Amino acid sequence: MKNHWDTVIVGGGIIGHSISYHLSKAGADVCVLDKGTGGRRATGAAAGMLGVHTENRTPGLYHEFCVKSRDMYNELQTELYQCSGIDIQLTTNGMLQIALDEREAKELQEKQQSFPSLSWLDDREMKIRHPWVKSSGALWIREDGNVKPEKVAEAFKRGARSFGSTVKDGCFVIRIRKSGQGYEVTTNEGEIFAERIVVAAGADSGPWFRETGLPNPMVPVKGECFSIKPRNLLFQETYFSPSFYVVPKRDGSIVIGATSREGDGSESTSAGGIADLMDQVFRVFPALREEPLEKWWSGVRPGTSDGRPVIGEHPQEKGIFFATGHYRNGILLAPATGKLIQSLFEKGTFAKKYEGLFSPARFQIGGVYEHTR
Template sequence: MQHVLVIGAGIIGLLTAYKLVGAGLRVTLVEGGEPGREASWAGGGIVSPLYPWRYPAAVQALALQAQDAYPALTAQLLQDSGVDPELHVTGLYWMDVEDEEQALAWAARFERTLERVPVDDVRRTIPALADRFQRALYMPGVANIRNPRLLKALRVALERLAHVEIHSQQPVQGFVQEGGRVVGVRTAAREYRADQVVLAAGAWSGELLATLGVQLPVQPVRGQMILFKCATDFLPSMVLAGRRYAIPRRDGHILVGSTLEYCGFDKSTTENALDSLRATAAELLPDLANAPVVGHWAGLRPGSPDGIPFIGELASHPGLWLNCGHFRNGLVLAPASCRLLADLMLGRAPSIDPTPYAPDQRLG
């Protein structure tokens, strides 16, 4: 049985492991902290890029396939783990979009339902919406997912399977090479070896590859979020204006995010961000001005050029595969990204052209 070592147990690492084990491989996951507690946990959980028509074709291809895959994936995870990831189809309103024609042309090209909606109709649906908006676009099929529960479902499902090991609190210090191949990693405690190694360490992927002399343009980008608790009918749909959004959970929690900060590996929260997010919340939904913030946290996204992830084997270091650099869309792209990596590792015909993601095409 082929043995694969996966570095990182966020959404990409966990789902990569889930797909490989499902294909009959043995998998060991090595995580520097606690599984599922970094960017995957900290994000909002919208199952769409914020403005999908503005992204490169490579991101769009993964996003569209992943969106279509999520209903079956979450149903399977509920069956395998007993944990409901809470895929919640609310639809998404974009307010005062400047490039409406581009958005509508994109939707027509990919056969996605996206429509102009009179703003008065939006206000009837969302009475709490601010009066300042003039135009709206609406996509009814967009969902959000309770990302901490998705991660828990994946971990529980993996723990119930044979041929899976998860090792927490084991920061990787370097790679083990033998016979011209990457065959494992070193931590302070021990070495882990396998037939193939997958790097899915999110914002830390660039630092780890640097130990091999490979310059991967993936860097940490901090994002801060706040959480309100409201009545369950306060916000029936997601709302996005500018670069900020409000996301309703089934239980009345409302997420508002997020910031985009280049400050290294600093994951602390700041008063400036809190004030900015509260102001954004009130601009979208004025009643939130007087609502208490029940949560405020930060995560580190794996920033990459154009948000296009690196997926595939590193030819300069045989045996080492990458699945990293998803920037703001790790959770959005995960089902398609991990499927593509599994296809490549297993020698299956990929359902998406792998060329735009191939590390060797992009690292020179």
């Protein structure tokens, strides 16, 4: 049985499978290992927003990376359908970043100055165009939308398989150690060998930083959500505020999130968390209160100490790469992360442009960390 691959990816969430898809499409020999079924952890909990502008206050390199990743979904939806048969349910109905008081309205109007493609709707226009929302105005973000995260992860997984990659679900990575020019990976199913390792283990990535001599930058941030299945769909746009978001999906349900509990890596959903969320949402969207409740759930966002993903090669252990720490933007950033790892392997121009922004070296003592957000 085969036990040697060019690249082994630890973690089969949306990030691991996007990397596998991009590498195997380019002809690489890849194996993805997941201790569970893959796509069920943070990826399965996500609302799927492609919120480039809700996640950036000003333009800059990080914003540019977000735009590139969001735009990659336009081509990926057809490409992934062709090789996997899965519709990733991309919607491009736009997003509204809503202001709940005058202070937030002022902040959003200032933000609009930095992004001329966005437009400001004052409270009067909101009452006419979005009468179901009680707000003090909103930024209208026409280009941003959402996808169905577990569908994207599954489509990347099947797509990568169609290009020859291997997936081992139920395969827990216990240890990684140097072996000749490459690495030996100890799993519950035995030893596997690889020239390169990519750690894409989401919120569980911390030990792999420590094991390889880097400070652990990972910060788990639990998030809780619920969904409703409205009898009549009032709207198709996504609404986003600092304390909650309302995301209509193409299958007719509306995902509402999310609580934010920093340092909490547990996976249970608290009644109080959902009750607080409902309270905030129904004050602003009273029309949703009577709609049928569908389900509730939670997940752990893979945060980092500086809020930025870690995508790049270990500064000392050549051949070990990290692709983790995507916090609340892993769905948005999955396509560009796959492309960035592929470009790092090939020493391409995409990598030259972005590698400094996400380098793991920034966490070592004396590491250089430069970016503009």
